[in-house]
Amino acid sequence: MNEGLWTRCNSCQRILYKQDILDKNSVCPACDFHFRLSAPERLASLFDDGQFEILDHEVKSQNPLAFVDSQPYEKRLADSQKRTSLPEAVVNGLGTVGGIRVVISALEFGFMGGSVGSVVGEKVARAAERALAERIPLLIVSVSGGMRMQEGILSLMQMAKTSAALGRLGEAKIPFLSILADPTTGGTTASFAMLGDLNIAEPNALIGFAGPIVIEQTIREKLPKGFQRSEFLLKCGMLDDVVHRKNLKPYVVRALRLLLNKPAE
Numbered sequence: 001m002n003e004g005l006w007t008r009c010n011s012c013q014r015i016l017y018k019q020d021i022l023d024k025n026s027v028c029p030a031c032d033f034h035f036r037l038s039a040p041e042r043l044a045s046l047f048d049d050g051q052f053e054i055l056d057h058e059v060k061s062q063n064p065l066a067f068v069d070s071q072p073y074e075k076r077l078a079d080s081q082k083r084t085s086l087p088e089a090v091v092n093g094l095g096t097v098g099g100i101r102v103v104i105s106a107l108e109f110g111f112m113g114g115s116v117g118s119v120v121g122e123k124v125a126r127a128a129e130r131a132l133a134e135r136i137p138l139l140i141v142s143v144s145g146g147m148r149m150q151e152g153i154l155s156l157m158q159m160a161k162t163s164a165a166l167g168r169l170g171e172a173k174i175p176f177l178s179i180l181a182d183p184t185t186g187g188t189t190a191s192f193a194m195l196g197d198l199n200i201a202e203p204n205a206l207i208g209f210a211g212p213i214v215i216e217q218t219i220r221e222k223l224p225k226g227f228q229r230s231e232f233l234l235k236c237g238m239l240d241d242v243v244h245r246k247n248l249k250p251y252v253v254r255a256l257r258l259l260l261n262k263p264a265e
């Protein structure tokens with residue numbers, strides 16, 4: 001048996017043929033568990049024929065606070081760049097989805113937990129500005145632990161910057177769809193991920209601001225089952241829909257046509 005051809009599902013623990021998972025957009029064929037997609041995989045799964053132009057590739061992070069935790073920030077950046085082959089924790093793509101020209105900003109969890117520092121914030125803002133300049137819709141796919149600790153207050157400022165850029169898009173009545181994948185937490189949830197004209201999540205994604213342990217300790221109560229998961233948040237009115245990955249692209253196309261008042265040909 002060639003070990004590289006097989007993998008274990010994180011959820012049902014079944015041993016699965018890798019190609020069967022890939023054929024289903026990285027969803028477990030046995031239990032519907034949604035494996036995490038990288039930013040390039042996500043963009044390829046949404047854009048027509050998997051084709052898109054990469055935008056803002058040249059923007060790279062510095063270490064403005066000369067931050068060192070157990071490792072210098074530069075080293076963490078270099079390691080993540082090597083591991084993901086990406087310059088930062090977000091990729092901006094331009095192309096068509098169902099024939100509609102759109103900008104998509106996809107976050108990369110493999111790069112420091114998809115955390116948002118000044119470069120990720122800048123790139124998300126630039127994606128919104130490009131959408132505004134061309135008057136085309138914007139999609140942001142969030143997979144992010146929140147703002148990046150290593151840039152301190154500069155990271156927190158990205159919440160205001162991205163929100164302001166999205167506000168300008170809203171004033172111009174240009175559609176913005178937010179797709180929340182597992183996990184979307186912290187300042188990402190508290191800024192751009194929840195500002196969509198539609199906020200759509202994948203099934204069973206962890207979505208929240210503070211983590212459950214912090215909340216339990218603060219309110220001194222046991223949290224309900226499924227707390228901070230997509231389906232629970234939908235029931236509470238925090239999301240507009242929960243969409244299985246196999247239906248995500250057709251859903252996005254339908255939503256864009258509706259928001260653009262552009263009936264299917």
Ligand SMILES: [Zn+2]
Binds near residue numbers: 011013
């Ligand atoms: Zn499974």
